[in-house]
Amino acid sequence: MAILEIVEYPSAILKQKCKEVVKFDQKLATLLDNMYETMVEVDGVGLAAPQIGEAIQVAIVEIDEDQEVIELINPVVTAIGGKEVEIEGCLSFPGLYGEVERPFYVKVEAQERDGSLYELEAEGYEARAILHEIDHLNGVLFDSKIIRVVELEELEELEAAEEEEMSKEGEEL
Numbered sequence: 001m002a003i004l005e006i007v008e009y010p011s012a013i014l015k016q017k018c019k020e021v022v023k024f025d026q027k028l029a030t031l032l033d034n035m036y037e038t039m040v041e042v043d044g045v046g047l048a049a050p051q052i053g054e055a056i057q058v059a060i061v062e063i064d065e066d067q068e069v070i071e072l073i074n075p076v077v078t079a080i081g082g083k084e085v086e087i088e089g090c091l092s093f094p095g096l097y098g099e100v101e102r103p104f105y106v107k108v109e110a111q112e113r114d115g116s117l118y119e120l121e122a123e124g125y126e127a128r129a130i131l132h133e134i135d136h137l138n139g140v141l142f143d144s145k146i147i148r149v150v151e152l153e154e155l156e157e158l159e160a161a162e163e164e165e166m167s168k169e170g171e172e173l
Helices: 026-040 122-138 152-172
Strands: 045-047 057-063 072-083 084-089 096-103 107-110 117-123 147-148
Touching: 026 057, 045 117, 045 122, 057 084, 057 122, 072 122, 084 122, 096 122, 117 122
Parallel strands: none
Antiparallel strands: 045 057, 057 072, 072 107, 084 096, 096 147, 107 117
């Protein structure tokens, strides 16, 4: 497996709508494996094919190492629900963070690496990550959805406060 280079904004490939995958072969499986290795290496939770220079409808998401990696090939959003505003970042925009409004719930139809169809439902952070990656496949970048830019210092303060809150909750149990 290989660690691939992350394509950064303003590369044109990030703004184009990706082509549908029609060939489910070893080349696709290798690409998915390499995308996963790359995502882990750069400490991401999702990665879309255009972010590694491939204009095809392929993305992966892994919120928690204890869960199976979600491989999204030719994904189609079939339902959404709710709304929430959370801070996002993107591997293609190093150092940029911002508040983005997205649906709280998503239902998606996609294909597995062997071409078989499946349906997926997700909520919260997982839904957000899936929708962020599907946006990449449609040439939609998260910077166009930012409501408010969040400086790195503010993000670090929020994360520290969240960790402190979680440790207090752990002590109470």
